[in-house]
Amino acid sequence: MRETCEFRVVEEFAPQLFESTEGKRLGDSVRKVEIATDDPRFSAVGRLQLETRSKTDRSFFYGWNIRRRYSKTELDNAVLFLLNVTSVFEPAGEECGTKYDDSTACPRCGAGAMQATSLFLPESRIPKTKEISKTIGGEIVVSQRVKELFLRHDVTGAALLPLCPNSSSSAESNAWFQLGVLEANAEVIAPTRVGIDPFDDDVKGECRCPLGDLVGLNLLSEVTITSGSRGEADIFCTRQFVGVRRGLLRPERIILISPKVWRVLVSEKIKGVEIEVAHIA
Ligand SMILES: [Zn+2]
Incomplete structure (x- = not known):
């Protein structure tokens, strides 16, 4: 690497x-x-x-x-990948009528509020050249083709949820869907580094939650999870969050995918995402 x-x-x-x-x-x-x-x-x-x-x-x-x-050998030998959605756009769903139940969030750091309605987003604002994108609020949007690929390849762990283009109507888009990840049990452990920037591991813990759900502002290294928390799904996420709760920003869980999903993304040239190798200790 x-x-x-x-x-x-x-x-x-x-x-x-x-x-x-x-x-x-x-x-x-x-x-x-x-x-x-x-x-x-x-x-x-x-x-x-x-x-x-x-x-x-x-x-x-x-x-x-x-x-x-990564080298081809490193990719071929990987047992797990991190999925990084690099295509990020505004507005956030919250600006377009999507509601969150902040009473379900961590009282200390604000991470983990449940989305209480469908995702409302105008289709005109979704990047047309990317098949996977996310809003600045962390809501992930996938194309109809990605939905079909996930179904055809029997990708487990993903929920393909309706996206409603107009806040005054419950009509659903045929072209776009919200990607939900069903399992959030993967336990992030050392040597994963999370901190403020590449030279600042936040030793004072200013951006970490004392309750242990929010582990820091930015991921600084590849991710390692415990083997017992891997589960069976092809797509799943970490129990812990990374980021900050501020304005429209919400801490996000790290998304992990199986080699099968990685192969689908690569062979189908899906745009809007990058992968990294992740590790199971
Ligand atoms: Zn917290």
Whole structure:
């Protein structure tokens, strides 16, 4: 596995670590730079982040995104995959009439509120070129073709729920469905890392729930779950949540899929998602 991290580095500070030709300038003030996490400069990015913050009260980098690329052998031998829905759009269902029952959420961190109605979303806002997408509220939308593929391949653990395009009507879309994941028992364990950014594991626990359901703000490593919590389903999710409850944002469970589902997604060239290898301890 080759792991890289893409940073959005503040252009003014970039020359402290990068050549002028390195990366790609995004406007005048930000540069996108991707480096391997085993590059010695990776840890230097973390050091410069701390130094820049203490000296200037600004950041060396803002956005970051870790990518993991695998060999064919690694993919063929994997027993489990993480499903990352990378196509994210607005509005959230909540802005379009979808109701949540916040009384069912964790009283400390707000994770886990049950969706109390169908998903209401205007079809015009769903990305047409992706077959799996999610809203900023974490609601996952799949195309009719994905629904058919899941049925044809007997994918277990998925609920394909109605999506209602118009908040004033219970009429259901024929083209789009909400993906529900039926089981949420997978237990995340070490060496999974969850924290604030690649250099900050949140040792103070500011973004974790003391009740143990919300394990942090961002996933920083591949995921490992206990073998006893694997279950039988082809698609399932973790008991724990990652993220934050703020405004329209809701903590999300990590979605895991069997090699069978991965093969369907790859062979059918389903757009809007990326996978990573996940582990069973
Ligand atoms: Zn909680």
